[in-house]
Amino acid sequence: MRDKALEKNLIERVAMGDLLRRRSRDSAGKTALVDFPKGGRRETTYGELNNRVNQLAYGLTSKGLKQGDKLSLISTNQRDMVVVYFACYKLGVIVVPINFMQNIDDIRYNFEHSESVAIVYEDIFNDIVLSLCSNSDNIMLTAQIGKEKGQANYALDELIVHQNTTEVEDRIIVDRDTAHMIYTSGTTSRPKAVESSHLTLMMSALAGVIELDINKQSRMMVVLPLFHCAALSILHPTLLRGGCAVLHAAFEPSLIINSIEQEQIETAVLLPMMWNALLATPDIEKRDFRKFKTGVYAMAAMNRQSLDKVRQAFGCVMHLGSGQTEFAPLACMYRDNTLTEFAEGNYWGVPVCTAEQAILDEFGNELPNGEVGEIVWRGPQVMSGYYKNPEASDEAVRFGWHHTGDLGLIDNQGQLLFIDRIKDTIKSGGENVSSQKVEQILESLEGVERAAAFGISHPHWGEAVCVCMIIQSGAEMDKAEIELHCKAHLGKFEVPKAIFFCDSLPVTGTGKVRKVELRDQYRDIFAKEES
Secondary structure, X not given: OOOHHHHHHHHHOOOHHHHHHHHHHHOOOOEEEEEOHHHOOEEEEHHHHHHHHHHHHHHHHHOOOOOOOEEEEEOOOOHHHHHHHHHHHHHOOEEEEOOOOOOHHHHHHHHHHHOOOEXXXXXXXXXXXXXXXXXXXXXXXXXXXXXXXOOOOEEHHHXXXXXXXXXXXXXXXXXXXXXXXXXXXXXXXXXXXXXXXXXXXXXXXXXXXXXXXXXXXXXXEEOOOOOOHHHHHHHHHHHHHOOEEEEOOOOOHHHHHHHHHHOOOOEEEEOHHHHHHHHOOOOHHHOOOOOOOEEEEOOOOOOHXXXXXXXXXXXXXXXXXXXXXXXXXXXXXXXXXXXXXXXOOEEEEEEOOOOEEEEEOOOOOEOOOOOOEEEEEEOOOOOOEEOOOHHHHHHHOHHHOEEEEEEEEEOOOOOEEEEEEHHHOEEXXXXXXXXXXXHHHHHOOOOXXXXXXXXEEEOOOEEEEEEEEEEOOOOOOOHHHHHHHHHHHOOHHHOOOEEEEOOOOOEOOOOOEOHHHHHHHOOOOOHHHHO
């Protein structure tokens, strides 16, 4: 008997699993993925990838996983991480990628809060998984990626072999059904679970294709971790368009440089610190980067000197991509050679083709160009909400806009200038101090590798500007030199009241500094001044 509702859904729906089926029809023999298991090199075609995804979908179903269930995924970048994502997309199972760079308490919180009933993981994370499972009665399935099951219930290959490769077309998937849940980086509080729908991810993929000019010949590097939306925002548009994604499990500068050259990479999205590390690799000037066209940096600003060095070394343009997990994530881009040409400040640029942005005051009124307020966005790639957190979900959607929690302004050329996180703005002596501005001034000083500015309670100033700094290896620097530099480039109220040298900073998996930890670590440094 015909299921007319299912038939209609299959024809008209927006579903991420369908993306891969389409490419397997028109590009079956074309390479979809390149990865490097155990130091080797492996190519997977669209036909092979889609068949493996279908087989795993049937394997998971045979073990009792059903539509709407949550599956936690803990892995470095590799082919079968992509396979798990798309098998779940096809089944309507919600993927929960786990940031394994978090501490074990946050990992456990992600896992338990999500109510996952299954875990698929790479063997190197066996101890983490054992810890998670030891306190959970909800787990129906654990699977270790590869041919060996280790201490899991199954090897992933065991769930795949002998399964059918026919398409999974027996379930209705609604556009706004949740496809995956990604936990925010938690720089200021406990991570929140962002629910992204199939429509959200498809619109984000379409925007990526257009904004990054991806085509069937494109070869895109994915080295940012696939547990994060930034990496998925490169993977999804590449597969949507029929290009090739080259996956790296970790960032090792010499290997990445080799890959850009040998794999004839055209586009890479990296953190500023990664671009700087590539510039420091020996004999970079002897490399052949003629195929490389576009560099994108994200998560933080780059100074003009570094940008010029990347342009010269790789012969590419350099764009800044900005957004957040709640927007899947790309909301706006600052394009190379924009008229403001990397003016002082952290320019985020103009919205991508599927988004709209504005600056609002606290009452929801849109502010004119040049005035500082909260950055807000809207568009179909916005999240559905925060899982099990209706208060935060409601707070994010006031006045018909998605609220970012960031301060900024739009200049007279329509370019968005990021000022600071609202929670990271330091209130010192009645003035608002941008931690970002302080950091950029400090990082412009030769010998400074990284700086993090934050506010600490002070009996006179309310909050005092403090900074933690990492000094480059071999560089010599004292606090007096830093203070003179700050006084020359910052207002009196912006000059740090305390400077700390450190070997490392607490960061999230995407390199954002966890300032909540710094504020907690140094919270009592001005206590004596109160007495």
